[in-house]
Amino acid sequence: MDSATAREQALDAAEELFYGQGIQSVGMDAIRGASGVSLKRLYQLFPAKEQLVEAYLERRDVRWRERLAAQVALTDDPEERLLAVFDWLEGWFGEDGFRGCAWINSFGELGATSERVTAQVRAHKQAFRDCLAGLVADAGLPDDLTGPLFLLAEGAMVTAGITGCLLYTQGQAAASDVTVAQARARESSASEARPARCGILGAMVSSAATRWRLSGATPSCPNQVLRYGAWKSSRSRGVPGP
Numbered sequence: 001m002d003s004a005t006a007r008e009q010a011l012d013a014a015e016e017l018f019y020g021q022g023i024q025s026v027g028m029d030a031i032r033g034a035s036g037v038s039l040k041r042l043y044q045l046f047p048a049k050e051q052l053v054e055a056y057l058e059r060r061d062v063r064w065r066e067r068l069a070a071q072v073a074l075t076d077d078p079e080e081r082l083l084a085v086f087d088w089l090e091g092w093f094g095e096d097g098f099r100g101c102a103w104i105n106s107f108g109e110l111g112a113t114s115e116r117v118t119a120q121v122r123a124h125k126q127a128f129r130d131c132l133a134g135l136v137a138d139a140g141l142p143d144d145l146t147g148p149l150f151l152l153a154e155g156a157m158v159t160a161g162i163t164g165c166l167l168y169t170q171g172q173a174a175a176s177d178v179t180v181a182q183a184r185a186r187e188s189s190a191s192e193a194r195p196a197r198c199g200i201l202g203a204m205v206s207s208a209a210t211r212w213r214l215s216g217a218t219p220s221c222p223n224q225v226l227r228y229g230a231w232k233s234s235r236s237r238g239v240p241g242p
């Protein structure tokens with residue numbers, strides 16, 4: 001077995017075991033058994049377990065972002081491309097064996113002790129945020145919408161990992177609340193009624209209560225919820241309603 005093949009087999013085994021069972025509960029001997037690569041060869045390829053974890057996260061990052069980009073590329077409409085991110089997340093959450101975000105999980109286990117793991121996690125999250133920022137700009141939406149959408153997606157990953165994907169639609173509905181709250185902040189000078197940094201979650205709760213009280217019907221699918229939120233954010237820019 002050449003080194004390239006051995007490396008891929010080791011990474012395949014590491015990804016399955018680290019993601020499925022947790023990094024600290026899986027030893028190198030378990031990787032040896034699952035990969036068919038001898039322990040001696042494993043340590044030649046990855047002198048420390050930390051380096052194997054780093055390589056696993058690095059390879060998974062490339063694949064994860066390629067899959068997301070492929071979903072976004074299915075449409076040319078800028079707004080639909082932004083919504084496609086959340087469609088893809090919903091599909092990911094529903095996959096067999098989904099256990100939440102590999103980078104959040106890894107940071108929870110090793111972030112306090114491994115600079116290599118922390119660097120991989122931060123690079124992945126920054127790349128995802130940059131992706132959202134580019135899509136927000138392409139859609140002609142305010143730059144400061146990126147932060148709330150990033151927070152929404154990250155929170156949905158954690159929630160879906162803990163509770164399963166059934167609650168994801170509720171998380172998507174919050175997207176409209178975030179964007180409505182931001183639009184209202186621009187349209188009024190009512191900031192004196194709240195602290196200067198009232199917090200996104202507080203704004204979500206407030207705007208959600210108002211929206212459900214005023215509307216007798218709810219959007220029938222997640223895409224419609226997000227589209228409504230995006231429109232509310234951009235309404236003051238002269239974008240036609242949905």
